[in-house]
Amino acid sequence: MLYIIKVDPNRENMTVGALNALKKSKIVIGVEKNLVMIEDLIEGKIIHEKTVKDKTYLIELGISLAFNEEVTLIDYEDPETFGLANLFFQNLGKYDKIDFKIYPSTTSINLSATLLGAPLTDFIAIDLGSDLIPLSEIKEKIENSVKANFVVVIYKGEKHFKLIKEILLDLKRGSIWIGVVNNMDYRIAKLTNINSNELNSDTILIVGNKMTYMENNKLITPQPVLIDPYLHPLTKEFYTNFINNESHDGSNKTCGYYPCHAMENQQCDFCYCPFYPCGDGSTGGKWIKNKNVWNCIDCTWIHKKDVVDCLKPKIKEIILDVEDLKTKKEDLLKIRRECIFNS
Ligand code: SF4
Incomplete structure (x- = not known):
């Protein structure tokens, strides 16, 4: 019986299955670095310490010994991805039927x-x-x-x-x-x-x-999250104007707050963000500690020209009523993601 396990980078991450395989095995094959980590677990067993990293040799040694004994082969890489499991199956056709078990590892x-x-x-x-x-x-x-x-x-x-x-x-x-x-x-x-x-x-x-x-x-790398929107009265007022095509296009230098973010050529088309609160720090927003309030002060993304050009026609299509900011939040977040990828 041949077991293929992994110990790297430390024994703390070995699975119980791998540990049991080691216990059952009479023979253990591995490189020095790995054998040292489990010295106490392999005491009294037959050890084949290999310094070469010749994968085919390790596999063939493991298979040849496993016809008569329980053998654990310690992979120094991740068996299930770029390690020995692949090579094991590529070589299996050379031999008579053999019992084996490959234990998934904590991969790198x-x-x-x-x-x-x-x-x-x-x-x-x-x-x-x-x-x-x-x-x-x-x-x-x-x-x-x-x-x-x-x-x-x-x-x-x-x-x-x-x-x-x-x-x-x-x-x-x-x-x-x-x-x-x-x-x-x-x-x-x-x-x-x-x-x-x-x-x-x-x-x-x-x-x-x-x-x-x-x-x-x-x-x-954030996963999409859906946070219940809160519509401030000023947000409602802004989107009423937006729907009626009465909001500002481009930079609004007449606004007393312009530029409310420290950036050149700030676009004010989305003076109030349609995605608020997005809960996604990739564009610069973050939670205010202990207040459960989403803070957008460092998000300049929504005020960039290419972003506005991407967002505006899409948002015009789905926000036909101010309440849509609440009821169509999933669609809005998909648009947000699409325009992050496109910008
Ligand atoms: S972080 Fe940016 S995209 Fe997210 S809600 Fe705030 S302004 Fe909108």
Whole structure:
């Protein structure tokens, strides 16, 4: 019987299933780094400590021993994604039937995401560790993932960091937030502030999408949330005028509060935000502590020209009555998201 488990980056994240597999096994195969972590758990067992990272060799050794004994093979990567499970199945055809069980692990993706905060919503994971994948394929995968606004998790990005940077800059994502995870250490920075010398062969990069933001040194890609709207009397007055085409187009420099946000060429078409409260910090809003009040002072997004151009015709179509701000909030939030992605 062959069990494939993972111990990295520390035994704290092993599953109970993996622990039981180890207990049952007479033979344990692994690299030194992993065996040291579980020394007390494998005492008295036959240990095959391998220093080479030859995946095929490890698989074949595990299979050959498992015909007669219970064997645990410790994967130094994530078995179920870029690790040994794949290679195991690719080689299985060479052998007679063998009993096996592969235990899912706490993947490097899970662990990195937890350290960084909550950066993953829809995401794509790409492993750049193999020398057998052409650069053209790597480039296409990264480009298309970023264009489709996925969060992109990159394993072993060190070698190709220059290329990653070039692609992101070409796609005008220089200000995108990125989490850099080196084992249990992490740093969050904008692309342009990350240097290749802070990456190593085990580094995981989590490249945020257009909505990813940093707050309290944590990386967050917000999930859509629906918060009951509160319509201030001034909001009602504004949208009554908006529906009747009596509100202001473009910058309203005659307004005593202009510019109410410190920005050039502030557009005042949405003097009152139709999405309030959005509860989504990606455009700069945040909760006021202990007050349960959403504060938009740092959100300049709604006042940018390209954003107004995207929003206005769509909002005109669905807000036909002031009460629609309440009853059509789901549609409004979809429009908001669409225009964040388009802007
Ligand atoms: S102004 Fe910005 S942060 Fe505030 S509700 Fe509107 S979109 Fe959200």
